[in-house]
Amino acid sequence: MARAVRQTKVASIEQLSKNMKRITVTGESLMTFPDGFDGGYVKVLVPESLDDTVARSFTVRGFDTKNFNLTLDMVAHGDHGPAARWASNVSIGDLVNIQGPGACKRLNHDADWFLLAGDMTALPAISVNLELLPKDAKGYAVLEVISEEDRIELNAPDGVEVIWVIKPNPTALNSELSDTFTELPWMQGQVSAWVAGEFNTSRVLRRYIRHERKVERDFTYISCYWKIGETDEGMKAAKRNDIEPW
Numbered sequence: 001m002a003r004a005v006r007q008t009k010v011a012s013i014e015q016l017s018k019n020m021k022r023i024t025v026t027g028e029s030l031m032t033f034p035d036g037f038d039g040g041y042v043k044v045l046v047p048e049s050l051d052d053t054v055a056r057s058f059t060v061r062g063f064d065t066k067n068f069n070l071t072l073d074m075v076a077h078g079d080h081g082p083a084a085r086w087a088s089n090v091s092i093g094d095l096v097n098i099q100g101p102g103a104c105k106r107l108n109h110d111a112d113w114f115l116l117a118g119d120m121t122a123l124p125a126i127s128v129n130l131e132l133l134p135k136d137a138k139g140y141a142v143l144e145v146i147s148e149e150d151r152i153e154l155n156a157p158d159g160v161e162v163i164w165v166i167k168p169n170p171t172a173l174n175s176e177l178s179d180t181f182t183e184l185p186w187m188q189g190q191v192s193a194w195v196a197g198e199f200n201t202s203r204v205l206r207r208y209i210r211h212e213r214k215v216e217r218d219f220t221y222i223s224c225y226w227k228i229g230e231t232d233e234g235m236k237a238a239k240r241n242d243i244e245p246w
């Protein structure tokens with residue numbers, strides 16, 4: 001990821017759904033922000049203390065190249081982390097530094113069908129991936145959200161069935177998302193699988209996709225975006241120390 005720091009200003013704030021805020025930032029520094037990174041990520045440098053910041057990753061939901069507006073959708077998960085705190089207190093006009101963008105992780109369009117899964121942290125990237133699919137694409141997207149009111153409208157091809165799983169407490173360990181995913185009918189032909197979200201759930205799905213279904217790496221993106229009980233730094237350490245590489 002490009003390390004240059006871009007200073008931006010919050011241009012708009014919208015309650016996208018009950019537990020998701022859409023925050024758009026803008027600024028001259030975004031005049032050199034590259035086009036085509038929707039679904040990639042930026043690091044947002046949020047205050048950790050009065051005189052220190054910490055970097056947190058958020059997906060580029062969209063970038064308007066005419067007005068240099070960068071849109072991020074952030075899950076409101078209380079005040080348990082610096083980014084969540086920042087998002088819940090943010091005001092229009094606030095300054096915030098970002099770095100990036102980093103790589104886009106896309107479905108492999110050479111596949112015959114598509115399988116996506118994730119929680120609300122992955123919803124922005126999954127939304128982009130669904131929008132980019134050809135109109136005749138088929139498959140499934142399993143999306144875990146905190147409440148019924150977090151089911152947002154998605155621009156998915158008709159042949160991709162969207163299945164919503166409601167999990168009111170995201171920090172409780174349960175297997176509803178992975179159970180729903182692994183019980184889906186397996187279509188014929190080459191699949192492209194895309195999974196991101198909580199560490200433990202992503203690991204279960206990693207085992208299923210790589211080891212049970214033996215999907216080749218070129219046709220998978222499997223990642224974790226956060227970990228129950230760990231800060232972002234703790235999640236990254238767990239990822240590094242995991243017995244199987246991500």
Ligand SMILES: Cc1cc2nc3c(=O)[nH]c(=O)nc-3n(C[C@H](O)[C@H](O)[C@H](O)COP(=O)(O)OP(=O)(O)OC[C@H]3O[C@@H](n4cnc5c(N)ncnc54)[C@H](O)[C@@H]3O)c2cc1C
Pocket residue numbers: 041056057058059060072073074075076077080081082083084085120121122124125170171224225226227228229230231232233
């Ligand atoms: C490539 C990438 C893209 C991402 N894109 C997005 C995105 O578009 N939108 C988005 O909202 N998140 C996204 N995330 C996840 C986000 O970076 C993490 O949720 C991050 O931990 C939030 O930082 P924080 O400072 O709020 O909490 P931290 O300081 O990291 O953690 C504090 C506490 O909050 C808990 N926590 C962290 N995230 C959640 C959560 N979502 N729900 C419940 N508890 C949580 C932790 O377990 C910990 O106990 C992305 C992550 C990656 C790696």
